[in-house]
Amino acid sequence: MRFVGSLAFVLSAAGVAAAPAAAAITSIEIQRTESFAEGATFGATGAYVKVVGVARGELDPAAPANRGIVNLDRAPRNERGRVDYDVDFYVLRPADPNRGNRKILYEVTNRGRKLLFSWLHDASEASALALNDPSRPQDAGNGFALRLGYTLVWSGWDPDAPAANGGMRIRVPVATDGGKPIVRTIRDEFVFGTRLPAASPTAPLSYEAASLEPASARLTVRARESDPPVAVPSAAWTFKGPRAIALLPEGTPFKPGLIYDFRYAAKDPKVLGIGFAATRDLVSFLRHDATDRGGTPNPVMLGPDVTGIRAALAIGISQAGRYLREHVERGFNRDEAGRRVFDGVLSHIAGAGKMFMNAEFAQPNRTSTQHEDHHFPEVAPPFSVLRGDDADPRLMEVNTSTEYWQKGASLLHTDPLGKNDVAPPEGARVYLVAGTQHGGRAHARADAGNCRLPRNPHSATPALRALLVSLDAWVVDGTRPPRNRIPLLRDATLVDAAKLGFPALPGVEAPRAANRIAPFGDWVEPKADAAKAYVTLVIKVDADGNEMTGIRLPGVAAPLGTHTGWNLYGAPELAGELCDRDGTFVPFAVTKAEREAAKDPRLSLEERYKDRRGWLGYMRAVVYDLVRERLLLREDADRLMAAAEASDPFKR
Numbered sequence: 001m002r003f004v005g006s007l008a009f010v011l012s013a014a015g016v017a018a019a020p021a022a023a024a025i026t027s028i029e030i031q032r033t034e035s036f037a038e039g040a041t042f043g044a045t046g047a048y049v050k051v052v053g054v055a056r057g058e059l060d061p062a063a064p065a066n067r068g069i070v071n072l073d074r075a076p077r078n079e080r081g082r083v084d085y086d087v088d089f090y091v092l093r094p095a096d097p098n099r100g101n102r103k104i105l106y107e108v109t110n111r112g113r114k115l116l117f118s119w120l121h122d123a124s125e126a127s128a129l130a131l132n133d134p135s136r137p138q139d140a141g142n143g144f145a146l147r148l149g150y151t152l153v154w155s156g157w158d159p160d161a162p163a164a165n166g167g168m169r170i171r172v173p174v175a176t177d178g179g180k181p182i183v184r185t186i187r188d189e190f191v192f193g194t195r196l197p198a199a200s201p202t203a204p205l206s207y208e209a210a211s212l213e214p215a216s217a218r219l220t221v222r223a224r225e226s227d228p229p230v231a232v233p234s235a236a237w238t239f240k241g242p243r244a245i246a247l248l249p250e251g252t253p254f255k256p257g258l259i260y261d262f263r264y265a266a267k268d269p270k271v272l273g274i275g276f277a278a279t280r281d282l283v284s285f286l287r288h289d290a291t292d293r294g295g296t297p298n299p300v301m302l303g304p305d306v307t308g309i310r311a312a313l314a315i316g317i318s319q320a321g322r323y324l325r326e327h328v329e330r331g332f333n334r335d336e337a338g339r340r341v342f343d344g345v346l347s348h349i350a351g352a353g354k355m356f357m358n359a360e361f362a363q364p365n366r367t368s369t370q371h372e373d374h375h376f377p378e379v380a381p382p383f384s385v386l387r388g389d390d391a392d393p394r395l396m397e398v399n400t401s402t403e404y405w406q407k408g409a410s411l412l413h414t415d416p417l418g419k420n421d422v423a424p425p426e427g428a429r430v431y432l433v434a435g436t437q438h439g440g441r442a443h444a445r446a447d448a449g450n451c452r453l454p455r456n457p458h459s460a461t462p463a464l465r466a467l468l469v470s471l472d473a474w475v476v477d478g479t480r481p482p483r484n485r486i487p488l489l490r491d492a493t494l495v496d497a498a499k500l501g502f503p504a505l506p507g508v509e510a511p512r513a514a515n516r517i518a519p520f521g522d523w524v525e526p527k528a529d530a531a532k533a534y535v536t537l538v539i540k541v542d543a544d545g546n547e548m549t550g551i552r553l554p555g556v557a558a559p560l561g562t563h564t565g566w567n568l569y570g571a572p573e574l575a576g577e578l579c580d581r582d583g584t585f586v587p588f589a590v591t592k593a594e595r596e597a598a599k600d601p602r603l604s605l606e607e608r609y610k611d612r613r614g615w616l617g618y619m620r621a622v623v624y625d626l627v628r629e630r631l632l633l634r635e636d637a638d639r640l641m642a643a644a645e646a647s648d649p650f651k652r
Contacts, residue, residue: 024284056085057086065334069271087156090153091154097300101149104153108279109155111161114132123140123141172270193256205242205264207268218262219234219260219262257450283341314344314345328345346398347396351406354377354380354385379517397431404537410538411517417534418535431484433550435564438582444457451569455567456567457585463631469630497538505562514536545602551626551631592604615644
C-alpha cells in the first residue's frame with residue numbers, strides 16, 4: 001500500500017515559491033446564476049446571488065507542491081503531461097459586490113453536504129435539498145455570515161460523496177500500474193444502525209471487487225471492537241455485484257450494532273489526494289485570477305480587472321474539520337505560486353483527527369470511535385498541524401466534550417503520554433465548549449437514538465459564531481482572540497476517565513474509559529497493542545457532573561441539569577461502550593423534596609436559585625461575562641436571555 005506520511009510534505013517555502021504557477025484551474029463552467037432566497041436582504045450587505053458550476057483543473061505531478069499526492073504519478077496525463085480533474089463549486093456572493101466585506105468564507109463540505117446554514121445560522125434541516133441547495137429565505141436561518149458580508153464558497157473534494165439532493169463531488173482519475181489495474185487486498189467495515197441504515201439489505205463496498213468468488217474474500221463479525229472476530233462461512237454470504245455483499249439466505253438482515261469486517265481483493269483506486277489540491281487551486285483562483293484561461297470571468301469578481309478579495313477564511317465541521325487539519329499539515333495552504341490560500345481556519349469538532357484520504361484505496365468516509373472504524377488511520381502525530389512557515393493560517397480548533405472522549409482532543413495540548421501540558425503554537429487557539437456533544441446545535445435531536453439515555457441538546461453554536469468573528473479580526477487587523485480555553489494537567493481539570501468525579505446519579509452510568517487511540521498500523525490486518533496507545537484524557541467535572549473548565553455557555557454556567565459529551569449504547573451486548581459521538585442531559589429536580597425522593601445528590605433548582613427570578617439574575621451575570629470575554633456575541637446574548645425570560649424551568 002502506498003501511504004505518504006506528513007514528512008513527505010515538508011517542502012521548503014523557497015522550493016514551492018519557485019514552482020511555475022501553470023498547473024491550476026483551467027476553466028470555469030457556470031451552470032446557473034440566480035437570485036438567492038427570493039431576493040431577501042441581509043443587513044447592510046443586501047441581497048445575494050447564487051452561482052453554481054464546475055471548475056476544471058490540472059496538476060503537474062512533477063511540481064513540488066503536488067509530489068506528495070499518492071499515485072498522482074500513476075494517473076493518466078493530458079497532452080500537456082498533466083493530470084485532469086473537475087470539481088463542483090457553489091458560491092453565494094453579494095448582489096452588489098461593493099456592499100460585501102470582500103472576504104471569502106469557504107466551508108469544506110461534509111460527505112458532500114453543506115452544514116453552514118444548519119450549524120452556524122440555526123436553520124432548520126427541513127430537507128436534504130434545503131441543506132445542499134438553499135433557496136428560500138428560511139433556508140438562510142438567521143443570516144449570520146450573510147449579514148457580515150462574506151462571499152460563501154463550497155466545493156467538492158470526495159468523488160464518492162453522496163450526490164443525491166445536491167451533494168457536491170470531485171471527479172478524479174483512477175491510478176494504474178503502467179496501464180494495468182491495481183489490485184490489493186483491503187478491508188471494509190460495516191456497522192448497521194450507526195454508520196449504515198439498520199434495515200439495509202446489503203453492505204456497500206468502498207471499491208470494486210476484483211473477483212466475485214466467495215473464496216477470494218473473508219467476512220467476520222464481532223460484538224465489540226476488543227472481541228476476537230468470528231468467521232462468517234462463505235456459504236452464508238454472497239456478492240451482490242462488484243460493489244456490495246449480502247447475507248444468505250436472501251433477505252437475512254445484518255444485525256445492528258455488530259462489527260462486520262470484509263477483506264477482499266479490490267481494484268481501481270482513485271487518486272483521492274487530488275481533493276486537497278483542488279481546494280487549494282479553486283480558492284487561489286477565486287482570490288487572485290480575473291478570468292479562467294478561456295476568458296470566463298471569476299464568479300466572485302469585484303470589478304473587471306480585480307477580484308477585490310482581501311482575505312479568505314475556512315470553516316470545517318466534523319469530517320470537514322479533520323480535512324482542514326490535514327490540508328494545513330500537508331502543505332496545501334500554499335498555492336503553486338507560493339501564496340497563502342486560507343488566512344484563517346476554524347476546525348470544529350475534529351479532535352486530533354485527520355483524514356484517511358491521501359492513500360491508495362483510502363476511505364475518507366471513515367470516522368474512528370471506540371466502537372466503529374477503530375483501526376482506520378485518523379489520529380497521528382504531529383497533533384498540532386501548523387508547519388511554522390509563512391503559509392500557516394491563523395488556526396482555531398474548537399471541540400466539544402465528545403472529542404475528548406472519542407477523538408483524542410487532549411492530544412492537541414498534551415504530550416502523547418499525557419504527562420505534560422503542551423502549549424498550542426502562538427498562531428493557534430484551542431477551545432473546549434464545555435458540556436456539549438459532537439452534534440449539538442439548534443434543532444438537534446434530544447431523543448435517545450441508539451443510546452441508553454436521551455441525547456444532549458446543548459448547542460455550541462453561539463460560541464462558534466463569536467469565535468469566527470474573533471478569527472476574522474485576528475486575520476484582518478491582528479486583534480488577538482480570546483485565550484485558549486482548555487483543561488490542563490497542572491490545575492487537575494484534565495484527568496484520566498477513572499478520575500472523572502461524576503456524581504452517583506440514579507439510572508446514569510459514567511463511562512469507564514475514553515477511546516484508546518493507538519499509533520497508525522496495518523489497517524487491513526490491524527493488531528491491537530494497548531501498551532502503545534496514546535494517553536487520551538477527559539475533563540474533570542464538578543459536583544453536578546458539569547465540566548469545570550472551557551467555554552462555559554449559560555447551559556453549563558447557569559445550569560438546569562447536567563450536560564455531558566458522552567453517552568452509552570443501549571443494546572445489552574454493547575453495555576459500557578461509548579455511544580458514537582453523543583452526550584446526554586440529566587435535569588435537576590425542581591424541589592428539594594423531589595431531589596431527596598429520587599436520591600439525587602445534586603442541588604435542586606429551588607436550592608440553588610430559590611426561584612425563577614434568581615435563575616434569571618444568574619443567567620444575566622453569566623451572559624455579561626461571556627460577552628465581555630468575546631466568547632458570545634451581543635445578538636446571541638440577547639437571544640439567550642429572551643429565550644430564558646420566555647421560559648419557567650420551575651414549572652414542568
